Structures are given as structure tokens and as C-alpha cells.
Amino acid sequence: MGGTGSQGERSGAGRRRPLSSRxxxxxxxxxxxxxxxxxxxxxxxxxxxxxxxxxxxxxxxxxxxxxxxxxxxxxxxxxxxxxxxxxxxxxxxxxxxxxxxxxxxxxxxxxxxxxxxxxxxxxxxxxxxxxxxxxxxxxxxxxxxxxxxxxxxxxxxxxxxxxxxxxxxxxxxxxxxxxxxxxxxxxxxxxxxxxxxxxxxxxxxxxxxxxxxxxxxxxxxxxxxxxxxTGPQRWWSATTWHVHYMATVEQTRHLPGAxxxxxxxxxxxxxxxxxxxxxxxxxxxxxxxxxxxxxxxxxxxxxxxxxxxxxxxxxxxxxxxxxxxxxxxxxxxxxxxxxxxxxxxxxxxxxxxxxxxxxxxxxxxxxxxxxxxxxRRQPGPVWAALTWVKKHCDPATTRVVFDGVATPQVQYVLGRAGFQIMAIERANAFLLGPAPPGEQTLYVTPQPVPGAELLFEAHHRTRRIVQLAWGRYGSCAVSRVSDAGAALFSPEWQARKDGWRLRGTGRIELRAEARPAVVRLCAGGEAITLRRPGWPAEAIAPGRCVMAPLLPGAGGALEVSAPADSAALIPPVQVLPLAALDASSGLASAYMVPQVAHVGGYGGALWRTDLVLFNPQAHPVAVMAQFLPTGRDNEVAPTISGTLAPGQVLDVPDVLALQGFRDAGALGALLIHATAGAKACVSAGCNFLALARTYNARAVPGLWRASEWLPGVATAQALRPGDTAVFSRVTRSGAVAASVGVASWSDTPVCVGVRVLGPGGGVVETRTLELARFGHAHVPLAADVAGGKVEVELVGAPAGAIVVPYVSLVDRGSGQPAHALADTLPEHAEAPGWVPPYPAARVAR
Incomplete structure (x- = not known):
């Protein structure tokens, strides 16, 4: 019995082994x-x-x-x-x-x-x-x-x-x-x-x-x-170089450096x-x-x-x-x-x-x-982007600037196809000259390049594949250098959802035919360095912001550097849109900023005005700012004086909170002009630039929007007797508040007529505003209108009267404003040496 049982067990085990093997x-x-x-x-x-x-x-x-x-x-x-x-x-x-x-x-x-x-x-x-x-x-x-x-x-x-x-x-x-x-x-x-x-x-x-x-x-x-x-010497050189490179680059990624x-x-x-x-x-x-x-x-x-x-x-x-x-x-x-x-x-x-x-x-x-x-059964983002370029672009007329993380992929797909390819570190010199007519420059980068036209973008849908790919190649974008007048960013800049990523030194450049602009640059968690032509490098501490002029052409470009051997994540760089400067034909020595505020508003809004002054001269320029409070006779106006250093961009947050203005009023206008000694200076050597941003501090005060900005208005672009200032696309409704404002640059009282026209041209509201000397008025519109017009004229004013009208719209839901100057006004030539009128100065003590 025992022998039979043992034999049966061995037979069962023998049957199980082939089954387990199968x-x-x-x-x-x-x-x-x-x-x-x-x-x-x-x-x-x-x-x-x-x-x-x-x-x-x-x-x-x-x-x-x-x-x-x-x-x-x-x-x-x-x-x-x-x-x-x-x-x-x-x-x-x-x-x-x-x-x-x-x-x-x-x-x-x-x-x-x-x-x-x-x-x-x-x-x-x-x-x-x-x-x-x-x-x-x-x-x-x-x-x-x-x-x-x-x-x-x-x-x-x-x-x-x-x-x-x-x-x-x-x-x-x-x-x-x-x-x-x-x-x-x-x-x-x-x-x-x-x-x-x-x-x-x-x-x-x-x-x-x-x-x-x-x-x-x-x-x-x-x-x-x-x-x-490979060749013994070439093999040895390549291998020893690679060992040395990895030991140097990764020395903080393993012991004893980590x-x-x-x-x-x-x-x-x-x-x-x-x-x-x-x-x-x-x-x-x-x-x-x-x-x-x-x-x-x-x-x-x-x-x-x-x-x-x-x-x-x-x-x-x-x-x-x-x-x-x-x-x-x-x-x-x-x-x-x-x-x-x-x-x-x-x-x-x-x-x-x-x-x-x-x-x-x-x-x-x-x-x-x-x-x-x-x-991964679908093409990866990098391969999909490169394949798109290969399929849709002509190698003979397309230059490709690529992020170094995709070097072998770009070389394999585009280099073998005959495209002219160049790594980012060589791209700054590469972009100094514009592409010849009929040619284009593309960026192939992990994220889109700010300011460039986005042509193609691919992302992995699951984060798992990025983790398994060691954190790389999760996205890829193809951008084209824009032919528009907007600022150009080199591909060291890449836009992400949580900010802009900068590795190495990135450039910000305007085309030669563009107008000057102003750049607001903020550091994130790490210090960055700003270099502008003719100036020493400027370190920007973490969390701090600076403003810098951006002049047309390669010679006026700004260079911003991240810390060595690392990438910096910074808030989006903000370039004051060129449209905000279009109303000003060149520079002037005097400006009316028609709206400044430090006042509360509808729905808990807190209206504030930041002033920006830029001295493009190679010498200092003395300036005087005079506040014209609304609803008053400003024959004598609160005055603050100062000096702009050569090339200085002066950013004055909440200008009405300054010591000389804070007790004078909460709403009005600002007259700013250059001085030489005790007199107004009207020579070209005194020209400067003035801009103002009036915004709701309850909304998103740190983010610039083009609609918040108004340029200072020189006398040549102001409203004179016989002119009509027209503001198009004006809406007033339960969702949008609308106001009309006028700032007087006249030393005599003036009367201003305001008409609100519906889309069909019919008048839906009229206003008559009486302004004292150097006065200011800001009145809300009462009639509802969608896509209408506002017309402003001087009524019975003396020949030398000058005013600057504007319109402000506010979205009642978001609290976001949109300010506008007149669509078009005839430019008035001034007599050589003519000095506009100014209030008497009252200097705070």
C-alpha cells in the first residue's frame, strides 16, 4: 500500500511539473x-x-x-x-x-x-x-x-x-x-x-x-x-570626454556632492x-x-x-x-x-x-x-511636432531653432530632411538678422515661445508617461517668429501654465520699425539678471520687479539671465502693448495724463493709478507734475518736482498717494512737463515719455492689461475748438458701466459738449460740462447703448482752449476697466518756442 501511494504521489507531481511549466x-x-x-x-x-x-x-x-x-x-x-x-x-x-x-x-x-x-x-x-x-x-x-x-x-x-x-x-x-x-x-x-x-x-x-x-x-x-x-583615437577621445562631462555635470547628483x-x-x-x-x-x-x-x-x-x-x-x-x-x-x-x-x-x-x-x-x-x-501607441509630442514641420514646411525656406533637450530627435528628423537647424544657444546671433523674404524661422521647444505664433502643440495626456520618461518630452510646441510689431522673445523663454521658464540668457527684442515699449520684469523664486544696452547688469532679487525701456532694433534688445546651470520660473514678462503708445506721435516735453485716481468705486472697487515716466535722453531731465483735482478751479495746483536720470524708467505706484497729492483729492488729471531752471522746457532735449495705468486694485493688480493704460497726451494731440473727438464701440448696460472724462489744459474756463449716439446714429444722451481753469470732470453715462459712439466738442471756447477727453468702461462683474482716447484727432502744429499754460505751483511742505 505504502509503495503504491508513493508511486501515485510521484506520478501526480510529475503531472503537475509539466502543467506548471506550460x-x-x-x-x-x-x-x-x-x-x-x-x-x-x-x-x-x-x-x-x-x-x-x-x-x-x-x-x-x-x-x-x-x-x-x-x-x-x-x-x-x-x-x-x-x-x-x-x-x-x-x-x-x-x-x-x-x-x-x-x-x-x-x-x-x-x-x-x-x-x-x-x-x-x-x-x-x-x-x-x-x-x-x-x-x-x-x-x-x-x-x-x-x-x-x-x-x-x-x-x-x-x-x-x-x-x-x-x-x-x-x-x-x-x-x-x-x-x-x-x-x-x-x-x-x-x-x-x-x-x-x-x-x-x-x-x-x-x-x-x-x-x-x-x-x-x-x-x-x-x-x-x-x-x-569609429577610429581608435576618435573613440578614446569621445569616451574620455563623455566620462569627464558626466562627472562634471552630474557631480551634485551623486555622492559625495549630493x-x-x-x-x-x-x-x-x-x-x-x-x-x-x-x-x-x-x-x-x-x-x-x-x-x-x-x-x-x-x-x-x-x-x-x-x-x-x-x-x-x-x-x-x-x-x-x-x-x-x-x-x-x-x-x-x-x-x-x-x-x-x-x-x-x-x-x-x-x-x-x-x-x-x-x-x-x-x-x-x-x-x-x-x-x-x-x-505611447500614438506618436510622442516631440516626434509629432517634428513630423508636422517636415510635412508642412519647405526645408529650403525654413530655419529651425530648437531646444537642446531634443537635439538628437531634431537632427534625425529635420537635419536628415535638409532643414537648416540651430540649437538655442546659437539662436540669439542667428536672430539678429531677419529671415530673408519668403523664408521663416520656427522654434521647436517644450512649451510655446511667448510672442511667437503658435503653429503646433502636442502634450501627453497622462502624467505617467512623463514620469516613466524621466520627466522629459511631455510636450512640444512649434512656434513661428511673428512678423507683427509685437515684442520678440528668444526661445530660451517658454510659456508654462504656472509662469515663464527661462534657461540661460533670453532676449526681448522689437523690430527696427516698431515703436518703443516698456517692459515690466519680475523675478520669481530666484534672482535674475537684466542687461540693457549701455547699462551695467542689474540683479533683480526674488519677488522684485523692475521696468525697463525696450527700444526698436537688435541694438535696443534686453537680455535676461537665469542663474547658471539652472532654469528660473518667473511671472510672465509684460510688455506695454504698442497700441497704448500709438496715440502719441513721438515724444514730447509736456503731457496731460487725463485720468488719475485713488478712490473707491462700485462693488468695492479700489481705483488706483500708477505713473510711468521714461527719459530716453543721455542726460538728466527735470520734470514737474501738477495734480488737477476734479470739480475745482486749479489755477494753483499741488506740485511735485524731480529729475529723471539718463535712460531711467520711473515707476510710481499709486501716484495720488504721494505726499504732495494725497490730501488734494481722490480723482482728477495730472499735468507733467519738463523744466529747465524755473521755467518750462520745450526743446527736443527735454522730451520724455509719460504713461499711466488706472486699475482696480480689488481685481488682479499685478497683471498688466492693455485696456488699463492711457498714454500721456501732448498739446499737439489734444482737442481744440472746431474739432470733434469721436469714441467708437462704446457700450453702457447693466453689465458695463461707462463714463466720460475731460481734463482742461486751459487757463480760462471752458464748456464741453458730450453726445452719446446709438448704433444707428441717433442721439440717446447729451451732457454739457463746465470746467474751471485747468479743471477736470468725470461723469457717468445714464443711457443704455450697445456699440455706440461718444462725441466730444468744445462749445464757445476761446481759440487757445485745449482739453483732453477720454472714455472709461468697467465690467461690473469682474471690475476690469477699459480706457480709451479719441479714435482720431487732427494734429495741431505748435509755433516754435510756444509754451502751453500751466497752473501756479503749490509745493507741499
Missing amino acids: LALAALAAYGVLLWVSRPATPFEWDEVLAQRAVLRYDVANHSPQPPGFPAYIGAAKAVNLATRDPLLALQVVGIVAALAALAATWALARRMGAPPAAAAAAAALLGASPEFLYSAAVGISDVSGTSAAVVAALALVAAAERPALLPLAGAACGILAGIRPQSGAVVLPALVWAVAAAVRGRRWRGLALAGLSAAAVAAASWVPAILV RLADIAYWWLSGSVFGWGFAIPLGALVIAGTVVLVRTGRGRLAALAGGAVALHLAAALFTMNETVSLRYILPALPFLALLAGGALAAPRRLVRRTAAALVTLWCLAAVAWTSPALIE
Whole structure:
């Protein structure tokens, strides 16, 4: 009876083994199908494009691929490419085959070192479900292939330690690893030491020698052709330069330059996409290690733990912490071996708990990665943008300025298509001269370039794919340098939802035919530097703002620099729209700012006026400002005087809060003129520029809007007797308030007539405003009108009377205003040396 039972048990076990093997092969095949159907439609990563170039033409000195060269990996892809005729597909096929080999080798290594089938299957499942492994397996980079080669080499070395006849095969496996990705070699050191120690104890000198020769021969079979194809001197120069460059650029991203807190975060959490994955995986690793040691499988625990420890020790001192999720890959099979060891526990409850945790972790990991796998079946943003340019633009007439993060992609797609391409760091000189007639300049950047015409923009829909792509290539925009008169921004500026990103030195420039403008520039969390022609560099502290003139032409451009080797995020740069200056024909020595306020309004509004003065002269200009309060005779007016330094842009926030004006009134106008000694100066050497922004401080006071600004009005553009000032597109309703204002530049009382016309031309409201000397009036309209007109005329005024009318509209919902001067007025020539009238000065004491 006993013998029959034992034979039946052995027969059942024999039947189960083929069934479990078939299930394992089915799972492996299903995983391969998943990788195949979810492979990327286009390359997305820098190294992937370099590898793709290498499949077509291998040249390490030209970074095809990047040094040192990965010759066995590229050689395998070249062989596959003979059949596929598609370098991208060839690299993906190599990656998929390597990933399947890594899963099989991980399972086999666990079984060979005594782990039960469930523990071996758990290790393979954890590796396959790991988000970065799952995502990178079908991507044309060498990381997964290197990981596969490492675990295969470790398996071969363990087998050779037990069967010395396999030493030459183990040496060959190590040679293949050296040819695919030598950076992964640290993980095989424990197995190598074990195999060598076993051979020495058994005095297998011949086997050791053959193993060394086979390793050298196999490695040389890939490296020697690679070096010869590139050229020994060129290969050596490229490799040593690359090592030096990476050591210099990344010295703060690994020990000893990196902070320990950052190292801990990136390698413990970031390498597996957050603590939600890291903590349960860490618990499994600890539990599995303990179980393996306690169940007599200490060699497996030591080999896997040693592999992980050696790889991390090397990585912490040589590899960029922010790319830890990619650089952890060679250690993942060995972490999986330790975690899977929990299923070797002798107690059923522990095994079931561990199995449940492994299952949940794998399901969560695959679910987390799935959106990225689905989305990458569509062209990536960078590839889509470049393909759009290639399809819609003529290489003979299109110049492309691109962000350096997409250098290999641009070179591969557009450079090979004959486009003239140039990296951003060379673009400033490139843009000094305008494109010849019939040609265009395009920007290809992660975000749109401010001030340029946006032609194409693509974004990843899921953030997961950006995380798996190490934070790069989540979006791409194609912008065209505008032919309009707006300010031009170089592509170092890129617009994001949370502000503008500046890397390096960005330029702000007006075309030669444009009018001058004023720029408001604010620093974000980091200091930035402003350089303007003829002036020393000016540091702008975090959170501070400055205003600077922007003059037409390349010689008047502003340059703004972010901190070295970093990018600055700043509030959007605001350029006073050129339309706000169009009402002023050139500069003048005297201006009427027709509206200034420091007063409350409808719905809790707080109306404030900021004054901006700009001295374009190479010498100081003395100026006098006189406040003309509304509803008064201003024969004598509150006066403040000052001096504008050469080239100075003076920003006076809330001008009526100044000591000389604050007690004089809350609403009115401002007369500003240049002085020489005690008299008004009317020569060209006294010309300056005046602008004013009247806004609702309850709305968004820090954000400029064109509609809030009015330029100062010179006497030549003011309203005279016989003229009619017309304001078009005026609306007054329950949603929009409308007011008419008039500021008098006359030393005698004047009468002003106001007519409001509907869209059909019929008069819907009239007003007569009596203004005292240098008086001001601001009255609301009562009649509703949509898209009507306002006409203003002087009534019975003396010949020398001068007034400046304006219209203000306010959205009652948002509190946002829109101010306007008359559409057109005839320009009146002044007699040489004529000095307009001014009130007597009352200087605050």
C-alpha cells in the first residue's frame, strides 16, 4: 500500500511539473505579446534616437550611440534590422527578447539556488510588473538588455560554481554583458566571486583560464570592431570626454556632492515611483531575506543581497540620482529574488500573505503603468511636432531653432530632411538678422515661445508617461517668429501654465520699425539678471520687479539671465502693448495724463493709478507734475518736482498717494512737463515719455492689461475748438458701466459738449460740462447703448482752449476697466518756442 501511494504521489507531481511549466511558458508568451502590442509608435528618449542612428551608421565619436558604445546591443539590433528594415522596430525586438530572457533567467536562478516554484514565479512576476522594466522593455535603449545580460551571466556563473565544466560558458556570458552594457557588471560580482572561489578550491585552473579567454574573446568580438569602425583615437577621445562631462555635470547628483536626503529619496522611493510601491516592496524584500536565511537558502539571499548592495554602492557615487528609476534596473531581478523568497516560508499563512501582497503589488504596478503603455501607441509630442514641420514646411525656406533637450530627435528628423537647424544657444546671433523674404524661422521647444505664433502643440495626456520618461518630452510646441510689431522673445523663454521658464540668457527684442515699449520684469523664486544696452547688469532679487525701456532694433534688445546651470520660473514678462503708445506721435516735453485716481468705486472697487515716466535722453531731465483735482478751479495746483536720470524708467505706484497729492483729492488729471531752471522746457532735449495705468486694485493688480493704460497726451494731440473727438464701440448696460472724462489744459474756463449716439446714429444722451481753469470732470453715462459712439466738442471756447477727453468702461462683474482716447484727432502744429499754460505751483511742505 505504502509503495503504491508513493508511486501515485510521484506520478501526480510529475503531472503537475509539466502543467506548471506550460503555464509558465504561456505567461511568458503573454508577456511578450503585451510588450509587442504596446511598443511605442515613435522614439521618445534621447538615447533611443542615438541608438537608432547607430543601427544605421555606427560612430561613437558622433554619439551614434553615446560613448562608450554598447556594441553587442547595437550589433544585435543591426542583425534584426536586416529583416525589419526599420531601426526603431529592430531595437524594440531586441529589447522584448531581452526582457523575456531576463524573466526566464530570474526564475531559473531562483530555482537553481533552491527556491520553490512559487517563490521563483513571484520573483519573475515582480520583475515583469515593475513599472520601469515593463515600460522600458520595448523601448530602444540598452538598459533592459543590460539587465537581462547581467542576470543571465549570474545564472551561468552559479551553474559554473556547481559544474566547473560550464566555466567557459559563464565567461562567454560575462563577455556578452561587457559588450551590451558594462555599467551593469557590478551585480554579477557576487556570483563571479563564488564561481572563481569554487574553481580555485577544486583546482580547476584550466577551466578558469578558458573562462577568462572566452570572456575576453567574446567582449573583444564586439568592442574591437566598434573601436575600429569609429577610429581608435576618435573613440578614446569621445569616451574620455563623455566620462569627464558626466562627472562634471552630474557631480551634485551623486555622492559625495549630493545631499543625503536627496539620495535617500531618489534611490529608496523615486526608483520605484513613490512610497506607495517602495514600502510594500521593501517589506517583501526584508521578509523574503529572512525566510531564505531561515530555510537554509542563505546562499541565494547572500548572492541577491550582495548584487543589490554592490550595484547601489557603485550607483550612489557614479549615477544621477534623478534617473534612479532607470539606473536601478540591473538590481531589480535580485531585489525580486529577495522579495519572492517570502513565498518559501514554511508556514502556510505566511506564504499566502506574501502571495497576496505580491499579487496586489503586481496588479497595482501594471495598472499604474497601463495608461502610459496605451498612450505611447500614438506618436510622442516631440516626434509629432517634428513630423508636422517636415510635412508642412519647405526645408529650403525654413530655419529651425530648437531646444537642446531634443537635439538628437531634431537632427534625425529635420537635419536628415535638409532643414537648416540651430540649437538655442546659437539662436540669439542667428536672430539678429531677419529671415530673408519668403523664408521663416520656427522654434521647436517644450512649451510655446511667448510672442511667437503658435503653429503646433502636442502634450501627453497622462502624467505617467512623463514620469516613466524621466520627466522629459511631455510636450512640444512649434512656434513661428511673428512678423507683427509685437515684442520678440528668444526661445530660451517658454510659456508654462504656472509662469515663464527661462534657461540661460533670453532676449526681448522689437523690430527696427516698431515703436518703443516698456517692459515690466519680475523675478520669481530666484534672482535674475537684466542687461540693457549701455547699462551695467542689474540683479533683480526674488519677488522684485523692475521696468525697463525696450527700444526698436537688435541694438535696443534686453537680455535676461537665469542663474547658471539652472532654469528660473518667473511671472510672465509684460510688455506695454504698442497700441497704448500709438496715440502719441513721438515724444514730447509736456503731457496731460487725463485720468488719475485713488478712490473707491462700485462693488468695492479700489481705483488706483500708477505713473510711468521714461527719459530716453543721455542726460538728466527735470520734470514737474501738477495734480488737477476734479470739480475745482486749479489755477494753483499741488506740485511735485524731480529729475529723471539718463535712460531711467520711473515707476510710481499709486501716484495720488504721494505726499504732495494725497490730501488734494481722490480723482482728477495730472499735468507733467519738463523744466529747465524755473521755467518750462520745450526743446527736443527735454522730451520724455509719460504713461499711466488706472486699475482696480480689488481685481488682479499685478497683471498688466492693455485696456488699463492711457498714454500721456501732448498739446499737439489734444482737442481744440472746431474739432470733434469721436469714441467708437462704446457700450453702457447693466453689465458695463461707462463714463466720460475731460481734463482742461486751459487757463480760462471752458464748456464741453458730450453726445452719446446709438448704433444707428441717433442721439440717446447729451451732457454739457463746465470746467474751471485747468479743471477736470468725470461723469457717468445714464443711457443704455450697445456699440455706440461718444462725441466730444468744445462749445464757445476761446481759440487757445485745449482739453483732453477720454472714455472709461468697467465690467461690473469682474471690475476690469477699459480706457480709451479719441479714435482720431487732427494734429495741431505748435509755433516754435510756444509754451502751453500751466497752473501756479503749490509745493507741499
